[in-house]
Structures are given as structure tokens and as C-alpha cells.
Amino acid sequence: MLRIEIKEGENIERAIKRYKRKHRNVKVMQTLRENQYFTKPSVKNRRQMQKASYIQGLRDKENA
Numbered sequence: 001m002l003r004i005e006i007k008e009g010e011n012i013e014r015a016i017k018r019y020k021r022k023h024r025n026v027k028v029m030q031t032l033r034e035n036q037y038f039t040k041p042s043v044k045n046r047r048q049m050q051k052a053s054y055i056q057g058l059r060d061k062e063n064a
Contacts, residue, residue: 002026 004019006012023029 002019002022004015004022006015
């Protein structure tokens with residue numbers, strides 16, 4: 001459970017923004033969506049390899 005301490009005199013909008021940032025960083029919704037259905041380990045590994053090669057390609061373009 002995430003807790004956000006609201007400081008005295010702090011704007012509520014700012015506190016909500018901090019909560020959203022923490023929620024996104026913890027990846028609660030992403031893990032819930034991933035666990036809705038089973039994916040084979042081979043599929044997970046394939047996606048991970050595709051993502052890594054995509055990122056490597058972006059870095060290669062940036063350096064060239």
C-alpha cells in the first residue's frame with residue numbers, strides 16, 4: 001500500500017501528482033495486467049530479446 005504524507009500547507013494537486021508518480025514507479029497496474037493470463041517462458045524470453053535488440057538499435061543509431 002502506498003502512503004503519501006501531505007505536508008502542512010502543501011497543495012492537494014501536488015500530493016496527487018506525487019502519488020501518481022509513486023504508483024507508476026511501483027508498476028502495480030503493469031504487474032496486475034501481466035498476471036491476468038499465462039504467458040509461456042519462451043514467449044517472455046522472446047519479448048525480452050526483441051526489446052533488448054530494439055533498444056540496442058536505437059543506441060547504435062544515436063552513436064553513428
